[in-house]
Amino acid sequence: MRAATWTGVNEVSVEEVPEPTILNDHDVIVKVRLSTTCGSDLHLLGGYIPFMRAGDVLGHEFMGEVVEVGPGVRQRRVGDRVVVNSFIACGNCWYCRQQLFSLCDNGNPNPGITEGLWGQSPGGCFGYSHAVGGFAGSHAEYIRVPYADVGAFVVPEGVSDTRALFASDAVSTGWMGAELAGTEPGDVVAVWGAGGVGQMAARAAMLLGAERVFVIDRLPERLAQVRQHVGAEAIDYSATDVLAELREQTGGRGPDICIEAVGMEAHSPGTHGVYDQVKQQLRLQTDRPAAVREAVLACRKGGTVFVLGVFAAAVDKFPLGAVMNKGLTVRGAQVHGQRFTPRILEHMARGELVTEHLATHVLPLDEAPRGYQMFKDKTDGCVRAVFTPHG
Amino acid sequence: MDLATIMSRAAGLAGGAGGEALKRLQHVRLPGVGQSSVTDDARTAARRWRAVTVLTEPARLQEALPAPLAAFGDRLEVRVTPAPGDRGAELAARFRGPVTEEDIGQLRAALREAKALVEVGEVLRVDPQPHGHRKPTPQGAAVEGMAAKAPEEGVL
Numbered sequence: 001m002r003a004a005t006w007t008g009v010n011e012v013s014v015e016e017v018p019e020p021t022i023l024n025d026h027d028v029i030v031k032v033r034l035s036t037t038c039g040s041d042l043h044l045l046g047g048y049i050p051f052m053r054a055g056d057v058l059g060h061e062f063m064g065e066v067v068e069v070g071p072g073v074r075q076r077r078v079g080d081r082v083v084v085n086s087f088i089a090c091g092n093c094w095y096c097r098q099q100l101f102s103l104c105d106n107g108n109p110n111p112g113i114t115e116g117l118w119g120q121s122p123g124g125c126f127g128y129s130h131a132v133g134g135f136a137g138s139h140a141e142y143i144r145v146p147y148a149d150v151g152a153f154v155v156p157e158g159v160s161d162t163r164a165l166f167a168s169d170a171v172s173t174g175w176m177g178a179e180l181a182g183t184e185p186g187d188v189v190a191v192w193g194a195g196g197v198g199q200m201a202a203r204a205a206m207l208l209g210a211e212r213v214f215v216i217d218r219l220p221e222r223l224a225q226v227r228q229h230v231g232a233e234a235i236d237y238s239a240t241d242v243l244a245e246l247r248e249q250t251g252g253r254g255p256d257i258c259i260e261a262v263g264m265e266a267h268s269p270g271t272h273g274v275y276d277q278v279k280q281q282l283r284l285q286t287d288r289p290a291a292v293r294e295a296v297l298a299c300r301k302g303g304t305v306f307v308l309g310v311f312a313a314a315v316d317k318f319p320l321g322a323v324m325n326k327g328l329t330v331r332g333a334q335v336h337g338q339r340f341t342p343r344i345l346e347h348m349a350r351g352e353l354v355t356e357h358l359a360t361h362v363l364p365l366d367e368a369p370r371g372y373q374m375f376k377d378k379t380d381g382c383v384r385a386v387f388t389p390h391g
Numbered sequence: 392m393d394l395a396t397i398m399s400r401a402a403g404l405a406g407g408a409g410g411e412a413l414k415r416l417q418h419v420r421l422p423g424v425g426q427s428s429v430t431d432d433a434r435t436a437a438r439r440w441r442a443v444t445v446l447t448e449p450a451r452l453q454e455a456l457p458a459p460l461a462a463f464g465d466r467l468e469v470r471v472t473p474a475p476g477d478r479g480a481e482l483a484a485r486f487r488g489p490v491t492e493e494d495i496g497q498l499r500a501a502l503r504e505a506k507a508l509v510e511v512g513e514v515l516r517v518d519p520q521p522h523g524h525r526k527p528t529p530q531g532a533a534v535e536g537m538a539a540k541a542p543e544e545g546v547l
Contacts, residue, residue: 015523015524017522018519020520023518023519026511053522053535088515092446093446094444094446094479105510106507110537111541112542112543112544121545130538133517
Protein backbone atom coordinates (compact mmCIF):
# COMPACT_ATOMS: atom_id res chain seq x y z
CA MET A 1 0.00 0.00 0.00
CA ARG A 2 1.03 3.65 -0.32
CA ALA A 3 2.04 5.61 2.77
CA ALA A 4 3.64 8.94 3.63
CA THR A 5 6.80 8.38 5.62
CA TRP A 6 9.37 10.36 7.55
CA THR A 7 12.64 9.83 5.73
CA GLY A 8 14.85 12.36 7.49
CA VAL A 9 14.79 15.82 9.06
CA ASN A 10 12.40 17.96 7.00
CA GLU A 11 11.98 15.11 4.53
CA VAL A 12 8.66 13.37 3.77
CA SER A 13 8.29 10.71 1.07
CA VAL A 14 5.50 8.57 -0.29
CA GLU A 15 6.44 4.95 -0.77
CA GLU A 16 5.17 1.40 -0.87
CA VAL A 17 4.92 -0.26 2.56
CA PRO A 18 3.43 -3.58 3.70
CA GLU A 19 -0.24 -3.59 4.71
CA PRO A 20 -0.94 -3.80 8.45
CA THR A 21 -2.24 -6.98 10.04
CA ILE A 22 -4.16 -7.81 13.20
CA LEU A 23 -1.56 -8.38 15.92
CA ASN A 24 -3.72 -8.38 19.05
CA ASP A 25 -7.23 -9.63 19.73
CA HIS A 26 -8.54 -6.12 20.34
CA ASP A 27 -7.26 -4.70 17.04
CA VAL A 28 -9.19 -3.59 14.00
CA ILE A 29 -7.90 -2.60 10.58
CA VAL A 30 -9.26 0.70 9.29
CA LYS A 31 -9.34 1.75 5.67
CA VAL A 32 -8.29 5.39 5.98
CA ARG A 33 -10.60 7.87 4.29
CA LEU A 34 -9.06 11.08 5.60
CA SER A 35 -5.86 11.76 7.53
CA THR A 36 -4.62 15.22 8.45
CA THR A 37 -1.37 16.91 9.27
CA CYS A 38 -1.10 18.22 12.83
CA GLY A 39 1.10 20.97 14.18
CA SER A 40 2.78 18.48 16.46
CA ASP A 41 4.01 16.59 13.37
CA LEU A 42 6.27 19.55 12.68
CA HIS A 43 8.30 18.71 15.79
CA LEU A 44 8.98 15.28 14.27
CA LEU A 45 9.79 16.77 10.88
CA GLY A 46 12.17 19.29 12.38
CA GLY A 47 14.03 16.64 14.35
CA TYR A 48 13.05 18.08 17.72
CA ILE A 49 11.76 14.67 18.83
CA PRO A 50 14.73 12.50 17.86
CA PHE A 51 13.09 9.09 18.08
CA MET A 52 11.99 8.65 14.45
CA ARG A 53 13.43 6.09 12.06
CA ALA A 54 13.57 6.62 8.33
CA GLY A 55 10.56 4.85 6.86
CA ASP A 56 8.21 5.49 9.81
CA VAL A 57 4.65 6.16 8.63
CA LEU A 58 3.43 9.59 9.75
CA GLY A 59 -0.05 10.69 10.85
CA HIS A 60 -2.14 10.39 14.00
CA GLU A 61 -5.41 12.20 13.24
CA PHE A 62 -7.73 10.21 10.97
CA MET A 63 -11.06 8.60 10.21
CA GLY A 64 -12.13 5.76 7.96
CA GLU A 65 -13.97 2.48 7.66
CA VAL A 66 -13.45 -0.71 9.66
CA VAL A 67 -12.51 -3.52 7.26
CA GLU A 68 -11.30 -6.23 9.66
CA VAL A 69 -11.82 -6.94 13.36
CA GLY A 70 -9.82 -9.00 15.84
CA PRO A 71 -11.48 -11.82 17.79
CA GLY A 72 -11.62 -9.80 21.03
CA VAL A 73 -13.41 -6.78 19.55
CA ARG A 74 -16.97 -6.47 20.86
CA GLN A 75 -18.37 -3.10 19.81
CA ARG A 76 -16.94 -2.34 16.37
CA ARG A 77 -18.08 -4.07 13.19
CA VAL A 78 -16.79 -4.34 9.66
CA GLY A 79 -18.29 -1.44 7.74
CA ASP A 80 -18.45 0.98 10.69
CA ARG A 81 -17.49 4.53 9.75
CA VAL A 82 -15.20 5.54 12.62
CA VAL A 83 -13.07 8.35 13.90
CA VAL A 84 -10.07 7.13 15.90
CA ASN A 85 -8.37 8.92 18.78
CA SER A 86 -4.70 9.62 18.38
CA PHE A 87 -3.60 8.13 21.70
CA ILE A 88 -3.78 4.38 22.21
CA ALA A 89 -5.39 3.40 25.50
CA CYS A 90 -6.41 0.01 26.92
CA GLY A 91 -9.50 1.20 28.79
CA ASN A 92 -8.79 -1.11 31.72
CA CYS A 93 -5.90 0.32 33.73
CA TRP A 94 -6.41 2.74 36.61
CA TYR A 95 -5.58 5.78 34.47
CA CYS A 96 -8.08 4.80 31.79
CA ARG A 97 -10.72 4.22 34.47
CA GLN A 98 -10.05 7.77 35.66
CA GLN A 99 -10.59 8.87 32.03
CA LEU A 100 -6.96 9.94 31.77
CA PHE A 101 -6.59 7.93 28.59
CA SER A 102 -3.35 9.40 27.27
CA LEU A 103 -1.69 8.22 30.49
CA CYS A 104 -2.62 4.58 29.84
CA ASP A 105 -0.20 2.15 31.47
CA ASN A 106 -0.57 -0.46 28.73
CA GLY A 107 -0.59 1.56 25.51
CA ASN A 108 3.13 2.14 24.99
CA PRO A 109 5.29 -0.94 24.33
CA ASN A 110 8.46 1.18 24.60
CA PRO A 111 8.11 2.68 28.09
CA GLY A 112 11.83 2.76 28.80
CA ILE A 113 12.47 5.78 26.59
CA THR A 114 9.95 8.16 28.12
CA GLU A 115 10.46 6.87 31.65
CA GLY A 116 14.09 7.88 31.26
CA LEU A 117 13.05 11.36 30.20
CA TRP A 118 10.04 12.05 32.38
CA GLY A 119 9.99 9.45 35.14
CA GLN A 120 6.78 7.88 33.84
CA SER A 121 5.56 6.76 30.45
CA PRO A 122 2.40 8.06 28.78
CA GLY A 123 0.33 5.84 26.49
CA GLY A 124 1.14 5.12 22.87
CA CYS A 125 0.31 7.29 19.89
CA PHE A 126 -0.07 6.57 16.19
CA GLY A 127 2.74 7.79 13.96
CA TYR A 128 4.53 9.77 16.63
CA SER A 129 7.97 8.20 17.06
CA HIS A 130 9.33 5.19 18.88
CA ALA A 131 9.22 7.07 22.17
CA VAL A 132 5.44 6.57 22.23
CA GLY A 133 5.31 3.08 20.87
CA GLY A 134 6.56 3.16 17.29
CA PHE A 135 3.07 2.56 15.91
CA ALA A 136 2.62 3.12 12.18
CA GLY A 137 0.69 6.28 11.40
CA SER A 138 -2.44 7.05 9.43
CA HIS A 139 -1.08 8.68 6.29
CA ALA A 140 -1.58 5.35 4.59
CA GLU A 141 -4.28 3.37 2.87
CA TYR A 142 -4.83 1.16 5.93
CA ILE A 143 -3.94 1.32 9.61
CA ARG A 144 -4.02 -1.11 12.50
CA VAL A 145 -5.95 0.27 15.49
CA PRO A 146 -5.24 -1.44 18.84
CA TYR A 147 -7.89 -1.43 21.62
CA ALA A 148 -10.48 -0.51 19.00
CA ASP A 149 -13.47 -0.76 21.34
CA VAL A 150 -11.91 2.01 23.42
CA GLY A 151 -10.48 4.39 20.81
CA ALA A 152 -12.60 4.04 17.63
CA PHE A 153 -15.97 5.83 17.63
CA VAL A 154 -18.79 5.40 15.14
CA VAL A 155 -19.50 8.66 13.33
CA PRO A 156 -23.19 9.63 13.52
CA GLU A 157 -25.24 9.85 10.36
CA GLY A 158 -25.23 13.38 9.04
CA VAL A 159 -21.73 14.24 10.25
CA SER A 160 -19.44 14.59 7.25
CA ASP A 161 -16.14 12.76 7.01
CA THR A 162 -14.27 16.05 7.13
CA ARG A 163 -16.09 17.28 10.23
CA ALA A 164 -15.60 13.97 12.01
CA LEU A 165 -11.91 13.79 11.10
CA PHE A 166 -10.98 16.53 13.52
CA ALA A 167 -12.74 14.85 16.46
CA SER A 168 -9.77 12.49 16.35
CA ASP A 169 -7.35 14.98 17.87
CA ALA A 170 -7.79 18.71 17.17
CA VAL A 171 -11.24 19.05 18.70
CA SER A 172 -10.69 16.56 21.49
CA THR A 173 -7.42 18.26 22.43
CA GLY A 174 -9.03 21.69 22.37
CA TRP A 175 -12.03 20.47 24.31
CA MET A 176 -9.80 18.90 26.92
CA GLY A 177 -7.97 22.18 27.46
CA ALA A 178 -11.16 24.14 27.94
CA GLU A 179 -12.88 21.58 30.15
CA LEU A 180 -9.97 20.48 32.34
CA ALA A 181 -8.96 24.09 32.84
CA GLY A 182 -12.36 24.44 34.48
CA THR A 183 -14.10 26.81 32.08
CA GLU A 184 -17.38 27.97 33.57
CA PRO A 185 -20.16 30.28 32.43
CA GLY A 186 -19.00 33.88 32.66
CA ASP A 187 -15.30 33.11 32.30
CA VAL A 188 -12.95 35.01 30.03
CA VAL A 189 -10.70 32.62 28.13
CA ALA A 190 -7.62 33.41 26.05
CA VAL A 191 -6.11 30.89 23.66
CA TRP A 192 -2.60 31.15 22.22
CA GLY A 193 -2.45 29.73 18.68
CA ALA A 194 -5.13 29.81 15.99
CA GLY A 195 -4.33 26.47 14.39
CA GLY A 196 -6.81 23.63 14.50
CA VAL A 197 -6.32 22.89 18.20
CA GLY A 198 -6.43 26.53 19.28
CA GLN A 199 -9.58 27.26 17.29
CA MET A 200 -11.29 24.22 18.74
CA ALA A 201 -10.20 25.09 22.29
CA ALA A 202 -11.84 28.46 21.76
CA ARG A 203 -15.04 26.89 20.39
CA ALA A 204 -15.16 24.42 23.27
CA ALA A 205 -14.77 27.24 25.77
CA MET A 206 -17.72 29.01 24.17
CA LEU A 207 -19.85 25.85 24.31
CA LEU A 208 -18.90 25.45 27.97
CA GLY A 209 -20.27 28.91 28.65
CA ALA A 210 -17.32 31.29 28.50
CA GLU A 211 -18.51 34.87 28.16
CA ARG A 212 -15.60 36.14 26.09
CA VAL A 213 -12.98 34.16 24.22
CA PHE A 214 -9.83 35.59 22.62
CA VAL A 215 -7.51 33.78 20.22
CA ILE A 216 -3.98 35.06 19.66
CA ASP A 217 -1.95 34.48 16.50
CA ARG A 218 -0.20 36.43 13.74
CA LEU A 219 -1.51 34.78 10.57
CA PRO A 220 -4.37 36.79 9.03
CA GLU A 221 -6.12 33.82 7.43
CA ARG A 222 -6.24 31.97 10.74
CA LEU A 223 -7.43 35.02 12.64
CA ALA A 224 -10.14 35.44 10.00
CA GLN A 225 -11.25 31.84 10.62
CA VAL A 226 -11.42 32.57 14.35
CA ARG A 227 -13.85 35.41 13.71
CA GLN A 228 -15.86 33.77 10.95
CA HIS A 229 -16.11 30.11 11.96
CA VAL A 230 -15.45 30.03 15.69
CA GLY A 231 -17.10 33.28 16.70
CA ALA A 232 -14.30 34.31 19.03
CA GLU A 233 -12.32 37.55 19.17
CA ALA A 234 -8.96 37.59 17.40
CA ILE A 235 -5.75 39.28 18.56
CA ASP A 236 -2.85 39.74 16.14
CA TYR A 237 0.28 39.59 18.29
CA SER A 238 2.37 41.09 15.51
CA ALA A 239 0.27 44.25 15.63
CA THR A 240 -0.36 44.77 19.32
CA ASP A 241 1.01 44.11 22.79
CA VAL A 242 -0.86 40.99 23.88
CA LEU A 243 -0.52 41.51 27.64
CA ALA A 244 -1.68 45.12 27.41
CA GLU A 245 -4.51 44.20 25.07
CA LEU A 246 -5.79 41.46 27.37
CA ARG A 247 -5.58 43.71 30.42
CA GLU A 248 -7.51 46.39 28.59
CA GLN A 249 -10.16 43.92 27.44
CA THR A 250 -10.65 42.33 30.87
CA GLY A 251 -10.97 45.29 33.18
CA GLY A 252 -7.34 44.95 34.23
CA ARG A 253 -7.82 41.43 35.61
CA GLY A 254 -6.46 39.21 32.85
CA PRO A 255 -8.23 36.11 31.50
CA ASP A 256 -9.59 33.58 33.98
CA ILE A 257 -8.24 30.77 31.83
CA CYS A 258 -5.27 30.83 29.47
CA ILE A 259 -4.85 27.94 27.05
CA GLU A 260 -1.58 27.46 25.22
CA ALA A 261 -2.01 25.67 21.88
CA VAL A 262 1.34 26.35 20.22
CA GLY A 263 3.99 23.97 21.51
CA MET A 264 7.74 23.70 21.47
CA GLU A 265 8.42 25.74 18.32
CA ALA A 266 6.63 28.91 19.33
CA HIS A 267 7.44 32.05 17.38
CA SER A 268 7.71 35.34 19.14
CA PRO A 269 8.70 38.76 17.92
CA GLY A 270 11.79 40.70 18.92
CA THR A 271 14.62 39.74 21.20
CA HIS A 272 12.63 37.08 23.05
CA GLY A 273 12.24 35.11 19.85
CA VAL A 274 15.91 35.37 18.98
CA TYR A 275 16.87 34.34 22.51
CA ASP A 276 14.74 31.19 22.35
CA GLN A 277 15.91 30.27 18.85
CA VAL A 278 19.56 30.55 19.84
CA LYS A 279 19.17 28.57 23.04
CA GLN A 280 17.24 25.84 21.25
CA GLN A 281 19.75 25.57 18.42
CA LEU A 282 22.59 25.35 20.93
CA ARG A 283 20.64 22.64 22.77
CA LEU A 284 20.65 24.77 25.92
CA GLN A 285 16.90 24.28 25.98
CA THR A 286 14.93 21.72 24.01
CA ASP A 287 11.73 23.72 23.59
CA ARG A 288 10.73 27.33 22.86
CA PRO A 289 8.10 28.30 25.43
CA ALA A 290 7.22 31.87 24.40
CA ALA A 291 3.46 31.30 24.43
CA VAL A 292 3.50 29.54 27.79
CA ARG A 293 5.45 32.39 29.36
CA GLU A 294 2.99 34.92 28.01
CA ALA A 295 0.01 32.87 29.16
CA VAL A 296 1.40 32.71 32.70
CA LEU A 297 2.00 36.45 32.77
CA ALA A 298 -1.41 37.26 31.26
CA CYS A 299 -3.48 35.03 33.50
CA ARG A 300 -5.48 36.64 36.28
CA LYS A 301 -4.56 35.95 39.90
CA GLY A 302 -5.82 32.53 40.90
CA GLY A 303 -6.52 31.58 37.29
CA THR A 304 -5.59 28.48 35.31
CA VAL A 305 -3.05 27.95 32.54
CA PHE A 306 -3.48 24.84 30.44
CA VAL A 307 -0.61 23.65 28.21
CA LEU A 308 -1.96 21.84 25.15
CA GLY A 309 1.06 22.32 22.89
CA VAL A 310 3.55 19.46 22.76
CA PHE A 311 6.78 19.94 24.71
CA ALA A 312 9.67 17.48 24.91
CA ALA A 313 11.87 18.28 27.88
CA ALA A 314 13.30 21.50 29.29
CA VAL A 315 12.67 25.21 28.82
CA ASP A 316 14.45 28.30 30.00
CA LYS A 317 13.16 31.45 31.70
CA PHE A 318 9.92 29.89 32.87
CA PRO A 319 8.19 32.43 35.15
CA LEU A 320 7.73 30.14 38.12
CA GLY A 321 7.61 33.14 40.44
CA ALA A 322 4.48 34.35 38.70
CA VAL A 323 2.91 30.91 38.98
CA MET A 324 3.53 30.79 42.69
CA ASN A 325 2.83 34.37 43.69
CA LYS A 326 -0.28 34.74 41.53
CA GLY A 327 -1.64 31.45 42.83
CA LEU A 328 -2.02 29.94 39.39
CA THR A 329 -3.01 26.41 38.54
CA VAL A 330 -0.92 25.01 35.69
CA ARG A 331 -2.10 21.86 33.95
CA GLY A 332 -1.20 20.05 30.80
CA ALA A 333 -1.81 16.74 29.06
CA GLN A 334 -1.60 14.81 25.89
CA VAL A 335 -5.12 14.32 24.67
CA HIS A 336 -7.55 12.12 26.61
CA GLY A 337 -9.59 11.88 23.41
CA GLN A 338 -11.69 8.89 24.41
CA ARG A 339 -13.14 10.96 27.25
CA PHE A 340 -14.44 13.78 25.09
CA THR A 341 -15.16 12.27 21.66
CA PRO A 342 -18.75 11.07 22.33
CA ARG A 343 -19.80 14.55 23.45
CA ILE A 344 -17.90 16.19 20.59
CA LEU A 345 -19.67 14.01 18.01
CA GLU A 346 -23.02 15.02 19.51
CA HIS A 347 -22.13 18.70 19.16
CA MET A 348 -20.97 18.04 15.60
CA ALA A 349 -24.24 16.30 14.77
CA ARG A 350 -26.18 19.32 16.08
CA GLY A 351 -24.06 21.68 14.00
CA GLU A 352 -22.60 23.41 17.06
CA LEU A 353 -19.05 22.33 16.26
CA VAL A 354 -17.93 22.78 12.68
CA THR A 355 -14.47 21.94 11.47
CA GLU A 356 -14.66 21.74 7.69
CA HIS A 357 -12.98 25.12 7.30
CA LEU A 358 -9.78 23.73 8.86
CA ALA A 359 -9.25 21.46 5.85
CA THR A 360 -7.91 24.20 3.63
CA HIS A 361 -5.97 21.78 1.41
CA VAL A 362 -7.43 18.36 0.61
CA LEU A 363 -4.82 16.40 -1.35
CA PRO A 364 -4.16 12.92 -2.63
CA LEU A 365 -1.71 11.00 -0.47
CA ASP A 366 0.95 11.21 -3.17
CA GLU A 367 1.05 14.95 -2.55
CA ALA A 368 1.89 14.56 1.15
CA PRO A 369 5.40 16.05 0.76
CA ARG A 370 3.91 19.19 -0.80
CA GLY A 371 1.15 19.27 1.79
CA TYR A 372 3.62 19.14 4.65
CA GLN A 373 5.77 21.82 3.05
CA MET A 374 2.80 24.20 2.77
CA PHE A 375 1.68 23.34 6.27
CA LYS A 376 5.14 23.90 7.74
CA ASP A 377 5.76 27.14 5.84
CA LYS A 378 2.15 28.29 6.35
CA THR A 379 1.92 29.23 2.69
CA ASP A 380 -1.16 29.47 0.49
CA GLY A 381 -3.32 29.97 3.58
CA CYS A 382 -2.73 26.40 4.69
CA VAL A 383 -4.29 25.63 8.07
CA ARG A 384 -4.42 21.86 7.68
CA ALA A 385 -3.42 19.61 4.77
CA VAL A 386 -5.77 16.62 4.64
CA PHE A 387 -4.84 13.51 2.67
CA THR A 388 -7.21 11.14 0.89
CA PRO A 389 -5.34 7.82 0.62
CA HIS A 390 -8.01 6.26 -1.58
CA GLY A 391 -8.58 9.27 -3.81
CA MET B 392 35.18 0.47 1.29
CA ASP B 393 32.25 2.34 -0.32
CA LEU B 394 30.06 4.86 1.49
CA ALA B 395 27.10 2.50 1.74
CA THR B 396 29.22 -0.12 3.48
CA ILE B 397 30.66 2.44 5.86
CA MET B 398 27.17 3.71 6.73
CA SER B 399 25.89 0.18 7.18
CA ARG B 400 28.71 -0.71 9.58
CA ALA B 401 28.28 2.55 11.46
CA ALA B 402 24.58 1.79 11.76
CA GLY B 403 25.30 -1.64 13.14
CA LEU B 404 27.51 -0.18 15.84
CA ALA B 405 24.97 2.54 16.56
CA GLY B 406 22.19 0.01 17.10
CA GLY B 407 24.08 -1.54 19.96
CA ALA B 408 25.06 1.90 21.17
CA GLY B 409 21.39 2.98 21.14
CA GLY B 410 20.40 0.20 23.50
CA GLU B 411 23.41 0.94 25.67
CA ALA B 412 22.64 4.66 25.60
CA LEU B 413 19.13 3.99 26.84
CA LYS B 414 20.51 1.87 29.65
CA ARG B 415 22.95 4.65 30.55
CA LEU B 416 20.18 7.26 30.43
CA GLN B 417 18.51 5.54 33.35
CA HIS B 418 21.60 6.28 35.42
CA VAL B 419 22.12 9.89 34.46
CA ARG B 420 20.68 12.69 36.50
CA LEU B 421 20.57 16.00 34.70
CA PRO B 422 18.53 18.87 36.11
CA GLY B 423 14.97 18.19 35.02
CA VAL B 424 15.74 14.98 33.19
CA GLY B 425 16.07 11.38 34.31
CA GLN B 426 14.56 9.69 37.30
CA SER B 427 16.69 6.72 38.20
CA SER B 428 17.96 5.80 41.64
CA VAL B 429 21.39 6.95 40.58
CA THR B 430 22.68 7.29 44.12
CA ASP B 431 22.09 3.60 44.83
CA ASP B 432 25.15 1.42 44.68
CA ALA B 433 24.77 -1.68 42.51
CA ARG B 434 24.10 -3.99 45.47
CA THR B 435 21.34 -1.76 46.88
CA ALA B 436 19.77 -1.30 43.45
CA ALA B 437 19.73 -5.07 42.92
CA ARG B 438 17.85 -5.58 46.20
CA ARG B 439 15.17 -2.98 45.62
CA TRP B 440 11.64 -4.21 45.06
CA ARG B 441 10.52 -3.49 41.48
CA ALA B 442 6.79 -2.87 41.51
CA VAL B 443 3.76 -2.21 39.31
CA THR B 444 0.28 -1.35 40.49
CA VAL B 445 -2.32 -3.60 38.91
CA LEU B 446 -6.01 -2.74 38.80
CA THR B 447 -7.26 -6.00 40.26
CA GLU B 448 -8.07 -7.61 43.58
CA PRO B 449 -4.88 -8.61 45.45
CA ALA B 450 -6.32 -12.10 45.92
CA ARG B 451 -6.21 -12.71 42.17
CA LEU B 452 -2.46 -12.20 42.14
CA GLN B 453 -1.94 -14.13 45.37
CA GLU B 454 -3.82 -17.15 44.04
CA ALA B 455 -1.92 -17.45 40.78
CA LEU B 456 1.17 -15.50 39.86
CA PRO B 457 0.99 -14.21 36.26
CA ALA B 458 2.97 -16.38 33.88
CA PRO B 459 5.75 -13.89 33.07
CA LEU B 460 6.71 -13.77 36.76
CA ALA B 461 6.05 -17.44 37.46
CA ALA B 462 8.63 -18.24 34.76
CA PHE B 463 11.39 -17.00 37.07
CA GLY B 464 10.57 -19.78 39.56
CA ASP B 465 12.35 -19.65 42.90
CA ARG B 466 14.76 -16.95 41.78
CA LEU B 467 12.21 -14.25 42.73
CA GLU B 468 10.64 -13.07 45.92
CA VAL B 469 7.16 -11.70 45.17
CA ARG B 470 5.05 -9.43 47.34
CA VAL B 471 1.39 -8.55 46.77
CA THR B 472 -0.23 -5.81 48.83
CA PRO B 473 -3.43 -3.80 48.49
CA ALA B 474 -2.84 -0.42 46.83
CA PRO B 475 -4.27 2.69 48.51
CA GLY B 476 -7.70 3.87 47.51
CA ASP B 477 -9.20 2.20 44.48
CA ARG B 478 -5.93 1.48 42.75
CA GLY B 479 -5.92 -2.30 43.01
CA ALA B 480 -2.86 -4.29 44.07
CA GLU B 481 0.83 -3.51 44.28
CA LEU B 482 2.77 -6.35 42.68
CA ALA B 483 6.46 -6.26 43.62
CA ALA B 484 9.33 -8.60 42.94
CA ARG B 485 13.08 -8.86 43.48
CA PHE B 486 15.73 -11.49 42.99
CA ARG B 487 16.83 -13.62 45.89
CA GLY B 488 20.43 -13.91 44.75
CA PRO B 489 23.05 -11.93 42.85
CA VAL B 490 21.76 -10.41 39.63
CA THR B 491 22.98 -8.72 36.49
CA GLU B 492 21.61 -5.69 34.64
CA GLU B 493 20.18 -8.16 32.14
CA ASP B 494 18.28 -9.96 34.90
CA ILE B 495 16.77 -6.71 36.15
CA GLY B 496 15.80 -5.76 32.61
CA GLN B 497 13.99 -9.06 32.18
CA LEU B 498 12.20 -8.51 35.48
CA ARG B 499 11.05 -5.04 34.37
CA ALA B 500 9.61 -6.50 31.17
CA ALA B 501 7.98 -9.37 33.05
CA LEU B 502 6.28 -7.07 35.55
CA ARG B 503 4.89 -4.91 32.73
CA GLU B 504 3.67 -7.96 30.85
CA ALA B 505 2.09 -9.40 33.99
CA LYS B 506 0.19 -6.17 34.57
CA ALA B 507 -1.04 -6.06 30.97
CA LEU B 508 -2.16 -9.69 31.04
CA VAL B 509 -4.19 -9.16 34.19
CA GLU B 510 -5.70 -5.82 33.17
CA VAL B 511 -6.24 -6.34 29.44
CA GLY B 512 -5.82 -10.05 28.83
CA GLU B 513 -2.97 -9.62 26.35
CA VAL B 514 0.33 -7.82 25.90
CA LEU B 515 0.22 -5.11 23.25
CA ARG B 516 2.41 -5.95 20.28
CA VAL B 517 3.94 -3.48 17.90
CA ASP B 518 5.92 -5.67 15.50
CA PRO B 519 5.66 -6.07 12.61
CA GLN B 520 4.58 -2.54 11.70
CA PRO B 521 4.25 -1.20 8.15
CA HIS B 522 7.22 0.97 7.31
CA GLY B 523 9.09 2.23 4.31
CA HIS B 524 12.74 1.95 3.41
CA ARG B 525 15.03 2.03 6.44
CA LYS B 526 18.08 3.99 5.43
CA PRO B 527 21.05 2.52 7.34
CA THR B 528 21.99 5.65 9.24
CA PRO B 529 23.70 5.68 12.64
CA GLN B 530 20.90 7.81 14.12
CA GLY B 531 18.22 5.44 12.83
CA ALA B 532 20.04 2.40 14.13
CA ALA B 533 20.48 4.07 17.52
CA VAL B 534 16.71 4.65 17.71
CA GLU B 535 16.09 1.05 16.73
CA GLY B 536 18.51 -0.11 19.43
CA MET B 537 16.71 2.03 21.99
CA ALA B 538 13.29 0.75 20.96
CA ALA B 539 14.48 -2.85 21.12
CA LYS B 540 15.70 -2.37 24.71
CA ALA B 541 12.87 -0.07 25.82
CA PRO B 542 10.61 -2.82 27.24
CA GLU B 543 13.44 -3.80 29.60
CA GLU B 544 14.53 -0.30 30.53
CA GLY B 545 13.00 2.60 32.41
CA VAL B 546 12.74 3.43 36.06
CA LEU B 547 10.82 0.35 37.15
